[in-house]
Amino acid sequence: xxxxxxxxxxxxxxxxxxxxxxxxxxxxxxxxxxxxxxxxxxxxxxxxxxxxxxxxxxxxxxxxxxxxxxxxxxxxxxxxxxxxxxxxxxxxxxxxxxxxxxxxxxxxxxxxxxxxxxxxxxxxxxxxxxxxxxxxxxxxxxxxxxxxxxxxxxxxxxxxxxxxxxxxxxxxxxxxxxxxxxxxxxxxxxxxxxxxxxxxxxxxxxxxxxxxxxxxxxxxxxxxxxxxxxxxxxxxxxxxxxxxxxxxxxxxxxxxxxxxxxxxxxxxxxxxxxxxxxxxxxxxxxxxxxxxxxxxxxxxxxxxxxxxxxxxxxxxxxxxxxxxxxxxxxxxxxxxxxxxxxxxxxxxxxxxxxxxxxxxxxxxxxxxxxxxxxxxxxxxxxxxxxxxxxxxxxxxxxxxxxxxxxxxxxxxxxxxxxxxxxxxxxxxxxxxxxxxxxxxxxxxxxxxxxxxxxxxxxxxxxxxxxxxxxxxxxxxxxxxxxxxxxxxxxxxxxxxxxxxxxxxxxxxxxxxxxxxxxxxxxxxxxxxxxxxxxxxxxxxxxxxxxxxxxxxxxxxxxxxxxxxxxxxxxxxxxxxxxxxxxxxxxxxxxxxxxxxxxxxxxxxxxxxxxxxxxxxxxxxxxxxxxxxxxxxxxxxxxxxxxxxxxxxxxxxxxxxxxxxxxxxxxxxxxxxxxxxxxxxxxxxxxxxxxxxxxxxxxxxxxxxxxxxxxxxxxxxxxxxxxxxxxxxxxxxxxxxxxxxxxxxxxxxxxxxxxxxxxxxxxxxxxxxxxxxxxxxxx
Amino acid sequence: xxxxxxxxxxxxxxxxxxxxxxxxxxxxxxxxxxxxxxxxxxxxxxxxxxxxxxxxxxxxxxxxxxxxxxxxxxxxxxxxxxxxxxxxxxxxxxxxxxxxxxxxxxxxxxxxxxxxxxxxxxxxxxxxxxxxxxxxxxxxxxxxxxxxxxxxxxxxxxxxxxxxxxxxxxxxxxxx
Numbered sequence: 001x002x003x004x005x006x007x008x009x010x011x012x013x014x015x016x017x018x019x020x021x022x023x024x025x026x027x028x029x030x031x032x033x034x035x036x037x038x039x040x041x042x043x044x045x046x047x048x049x050x051x052x053x054x055x056x057x058x059x060x061x062x063x064x065x066x067x068x069x070x071x072x073x074x075x076x077x078x079x080x081x082x083x084x085x086x087x088x089x090x091x092x093x094x095x096x097x098x099x100x101x102x103x104x105x106x107x108x109x110x111x112x113x114x115x116x117x118x119x120x121x122x123x124x125x126x127x128x129x130x131x132x133x134x135x136x137x138x139x140x141x142x143x144x145x146x147x148x149x150x151x152x153x154x155x156x157x158x159x160x161x162x163x164x165x166x167x168x169x170x171x172x173x174x175x176x177x178x179x180x181x182x183x184x185x186x187x188x189x190x191x192x193x194x195x196x197x198x199x200x201x202x203x204x205x206x207x208x209x210x211x212x213x214x215x216x217x218x219x220x221x222x223x224x225x226x227x228x229x230x231x232x233x234x235x236x237x238x239x240x241x242x243x244x245x246x247x248x249x250x251x252x253x254x255x256x257x258x259x260x261x262x263x264x265x266x267x268x269x270x271x272x273x274x275x276x277x278x279x280x281x282x283x284x285x286x287x288x289x290x291x292x293x294x295x296x297x298x299x300x301x302x303x304x305x306x307x308x309x310x311x312x313x314x315x316x317x318x319x320x321x322x323x324x325x326x327x328x329x330x331x332x333x334x335x336x337x338x339x340x341x342x343x344x345x346x347x348x349x350x351x352x353x354x355x356x357x358x359x360x361x362x363x364x365x366x367x368x369x370x371x372x373x374x375x376x377x378x379x380x381x382x383x384x385x386x387x388x389x390x391x392x393x394x395x396x397x398x399x400x401x402x403x404x405x406x407x408x409x410x411x412x413x414x415x416x417x418x419x420x421x422x423x424x425x426x427x428x429x430x431x432x433x434x435x436x437x438x439x440x441x442x443x444x445x446x447x448x449x450x451x452x453x454x455x456x457x458x459x460x461x462x463x464x465x466x467x468x469x470x471x472x473x474x475x476x477x478x479x480x481x482x483x484x485x486x487x488x489x490x491x492x493x494x495x496x497x498x499x500x501x502x503x504x505x506x507x508x509x510x511x512x513x514x515x516x517x518x519x520x521x522x523x524x525x526x527x528x529x530x531x532x533x534x535x536x537x538x539x540x541x542x543x544x545x546x547x548x549x550x551x552x553x554x555x556x557x558x559x560x561x562x563x564x565x566x567x568x569x570x571x572x573x574x575x576x577x578x579x580x581x582x583x584x585x586x587x588x589x590x591x592x593x594x595x596x597x598x599x600x601x602x603x604x605x606x607x608x609x610x611x612x613x614x615x616x617x618x619x620x621x622x623x624x625x626x627x628x629x630x631x632x633x634x635x636x637x638x639x640x641x642x643x644x645x646x647x648x649x650x651x652x653x654x655x656x657x658x659x660x661x662x663x664x665x666x667x668x669x670x671x672x673x674x675x676x677x678x679x680x681x682x683x684x685x686x687x688x689x690x691x692x693x694x695x696x697x698x699x700x701x702x703x704x705x706x707x708x709x710x711x712x713x714x715x716x717x718x719x720x721x722x723x724x725x726x727x728x729x730x731x732x733x734x735x736x737x738x739x740x741x742x743x744x745x746x747x748x749x750x751x752x753x754x755x756x757x758x759x760x761x762x763x764x765x766x767x768x769x770x771x772x773x774x775x776x777x778x
Numbered sequence: 779x780x781x782x783x784x785x786x787x788x789x790x791x792x793x794x795x796x797x798x799x800x801x802x803x804x805x806x807x808x809x810x811x812x813x814x815x816x817x818x819x820x821x822x823x824x825x826x827x828x829x830x831x832x833x834x835x836x837x838x839x840x841x842x843x844x845x846x847x848x849x850x851x852x853x854x855x856x857x858x859x860x861x862x863x864x865x866x867x868x869x870x871x872x873x874x875x876x877x878x879x880x881x882x883x884x885x886x887x888x889x890x891x892x893x894x895x896x897x898x899x900x901x902x903x904x905x906x907x908x909x910x911x912x913x914x915x916x917x918x919x920x921x922x923x924x925x926x927x928x929x930x931x932x933x934x935x936x937x938x939x940x941x942x943x944x945x946x947x948x949x950x951x952x953x954x
Binding site: 543546547550551553586587588590591621622623624625657659660662663666667671717718721722725 | 788806807808810811812813814829834835836837838839841842845846848849
């Protein structure tokens, strides 16, 4: 197999040219001594190219340019790419971004392959794919790079009418982590490859002439693919790129190769079979580029998300299908199968989550590929600037006959002319009955919390928040450092306005303090004799006193007997029950107040922040529970939209009232998370950044995450209550937030339509009496 | 052969908020929504798992009962013998339960009444006498009555055994 790869390089004009330019016979050149004159032990730059750029967004104007270098040190070859300090195109490139994108001395030992793209139109670029599992330490850096890229990307992709285009890309890119594509604005891809060839072992893939393999070894993906018994897979040597692609690309690769160089000739884009002719003047808008980029990111997310899923699955004692089947792993290879059944029976090999995931996708693709599978994949991938989400089905049965691809989000109409082809669409692959299902959900990686210095940048000299949306976005993605919460919460909650100045806030504090004392004095002045004739007051007081002493006792701030903070809880709640006598006091309120007092550390400030919060959440405590009920209703609608199998399960098991999520809604997950995490979640929710009802998506995210367990264990309503209650303290907030974000974006307008008007924390629809007064007792 | 289903008994505990001692609750926090703990009870050489449900006590949460009380095998009404109001409310709780749970045979649905906190202040602050409580129980179809001190654990096991027996008694014959 190796030989087969080796000989294949010379059939390419480009390659042949490079052979002549460089040292001709350096194909197997691990030694440093062959091509360089210098024998020093120090580093030597063997290749340098300026104006090599990456495209963090789809817009060419936002590219980051830098210098690409190949450096030889001893026998090792390294690649670096350093962004310029001053960006002509994007002056605002921060030091942080620079650091994120910088590629520092990647040894070629860690590179698996390089994919070269030399489109007829637009700039040449390469995608460097890393070997998996070789260098953990490097990985984290790389992963972050890749993640960050996604963060900034608009997933504006690739709506093609053919299923087959997609699979190429799937397989092509699910092979490892990849750097963002590097665009050679001054040309030089050929020299780059030539230079590499002089120093390390480089072979051209037999399947794809644009792919060059380094450190070629039997890779797990290949085994995985083989194990699936995919047609055309079995006999193919190890190569991340596209066993299936081979079929697609052979027909036109010659044509591609002759299109080398930049010209104005409109030509077919590689991988697109020459069927569609696209005109793109911005290389970053090239469909194939985008799709490839995206899937290179997906790889990273797949790893992260899947390992997470697996971790949780295991801790739940829930064994996913893949694992159960992994013991058949040796039984891969030589079983070419022409039918989908054959594909489905085969199992993944490797326990590595990514590979398992890859597998499941490949299986799916194989199924899609099969004409008998009922599938129409109209739109591919991608949604929104921040996250993508899709679910994939894993055949768990012999009869993979009904995969559906469901369009989840309305997408722009297909424009078949001109710039067609790009389209925003999100799909979910849904399987019914015959398949187990593994869902992968991801959103942006969380950022570090907003700190003091950064906070100052959001304010003008007098303390006004200049760009409230930017602030809310920042907090949405990272939360707030604890010591800053006191100041920012008051604004987030609406106690102070974003437009207020330092002076105005200070003024308001003193005014409001007086007002608070006035209301407080109303109940403080009630004498024992008066109280005796004031049952409602007495009972409220007793109820509050009973609750505050069992509110967050585990926290030192509230522990012990006669804790002054507990007394503050009591006083504030009693005062609130006078401020809002119609609503009064209800269990759960002490849970909502506790973190606020903990943060604000001031009675009056806490009271007014609590008042602001209760403006939104008050209806949760209505006697008729209307606030919670409308949220539970919306939650059920969202699950129906975003996780239909789970919805169906709940429906069949008479669980559609979602009362098992009652506590989540009533006190905003306060009992579900550790104290610090509760505060983090709340400030994220209060930004109302993606949705006023983001907490509902948080709920969906959690349910979705445990869907396998819920359905797998056939939980009934009672068991569900127990299960949900016992998730308390075991919810990974960051992961959940990311899931929720992706779900929220995916749901889009349809999601918003699931939520009835006036659902908390939206303000009540009618402006009459805020709270019903039917409450007989309290 | 004892049917598997009957080994698990769903017991709902009701009473004025705050009077249910922490021992009946699995965390020292006001219950939001509903939660339950399980307790193994053995008698007549048989092992029962009591699923003891604690629901939010406050009246305005009662509308949830319709979901939480579903499938209950027994309802335990708790009052604080030191608080007359909690005793007076027993009737409300009982009726509310019957409405919400709508058992097939409300007349014979098994209740148990617990007079709790008999240990408080050496009994000096007691306002609901045993006689008064028993009289009410008798008027509601001979509901078994226990005086308990959850704090001391007094009589709690006896109460649970009775709960299990009671729930069993209510099972249809063919289940035996």
